[in-house]
Amino acid sequence: MSTSLNSPYHHGNLRQALLEAALIILEKEGEAGLGLRDLARAVGVSAAAPYRHFDSRAALLEALAVTGFQRFSAAMEAVASSNPADPMAAMGKTYVLFALSNANLFRLMFSPQLKKDGRPGLRMAADAAFDTLRHVVGGDMKTGRIKALAAWAKVHGLSILLLDGQIALRAGEDTEALIAEIIGSL
Helix, strand or coil, rough: CCCCCCCCCCCCCCHHHHHHHHHHHHHHCCCCCCCCCHHHHHHHCCCCHHCCCCCCHHHHHHHHHHHHHHHHHHHHHHHHCCCCCCHHHHHHHHHHHHHCCCCCHHHHHHHHHCCCCCCCCHHHHHHHHHHHHHHCCCCCHHHHHHHHHHHHHHHHHHHHHHHHHCCCCCCCCHHHHHHHHHCCCC
C-alpha cells in the first residue's frame, strides 16, 4: 500500500481513526489496498493495534460497509426531510450521486462478498437505508416494499451503469442533469 496519511494517531478514538483512514485508502486504492497492518502504518500505530478493534480484514470491510450505509441513510433522510416537490426523484438522484461520489465504498456496501446473513450490524444498517426509501414510497408493508424494491433496482442499475462507464456522457452533457432526466422518466 502506498497511501500515507501523514498524520500519526496520538489520541482519541482509535477505531474511528482507523475507519476514517480506511475510507480514504478505499477511495484511493480500492478494496485491494486495505490491509490491517498497512492501515496501522498509515495511522501511525503498532501493527497489532487495529486487531483490538477489527479481528480480521473481513471485520474491517464490514465496519466500512456499515459506515457507508449510515452515511447513505443520513443523506437519504436529509433529502426526505427537506420535503422536495418529488421525493422519489430527489431520493433517486441522491442515491446515484452518493454512488458516484463514493464509488469504492458504494461497491463495497453492495459487494456479494459481504453477505448480510450472519452479520447483524451490516443487516441493520442496510435495512435502515432501505426503510428510508420504503417510508417515502408509502403504502402497506407489501405494496410499499414492492414499490421500494422497484425504485431501488432502477437507481441502483443506473448507478452501476454510470460507475462502469456504460453510459457515456456526451460533449457538454451535465451528469446531474442527465441523472435527473433519467430518474424523472421512470
